[in-house]
Amino acid sequence: MATYQELIAQKAALDKQQADLEKQIAETLKAERSGVINQIKAMMADHGITVADLSNRLGRPPKAANAAGAAPATAPRKVAPKYRDPSTGETWSGRGLKPKWLAAALESGRKLEDFSV
Structure with a gap:
């Protein structure tokens, strides 16, 4: 039976081997990816295809305009x-429905300016 020290040494050797293999895998994938990208670029150049052509083929409108001809939605x-409740710290931008805390305060006689940020 192996001793504790021998097992620790085996584990360290296996950890190093794993790290080396992971590094090899990463390098291989990087090289393969680079080759594939170069092939794609060459094929695109041979056929006169641009990146815009690809996005149009995928059913997406060009980035410059959408189907209506307007700028793309962001x-x-x-x-x-714009308004803050000093007691709770809740806020309201002034858009949409008034929040309940503000509506209640306005009904009690306070003014909207009292809550301005």
Whole structure:
């Protein structure tokens, strides 16, 4: 039966072997990927295909315009708060329905300017 020290040495050797194999795999994948990219670029050049052609073929409109001819839709941006409840710290941007805390405060006689940030 192997001793503890021998098992530790075997584990270290196996860990090193694993790290070496993982490095080899990463290098091989990188080389293969580079070769494939070069092949794709060459084929695109041979056939006069651009990246825009690829995106059109995939059913996506070009980035410059959507189907209506307008600029592409972007993700909605977060609006800075304009009003803050001093007691709870809740905020409202001034867009959409008034929050309940603000509506209740306005009904009790406070003014909207009292909550301005």
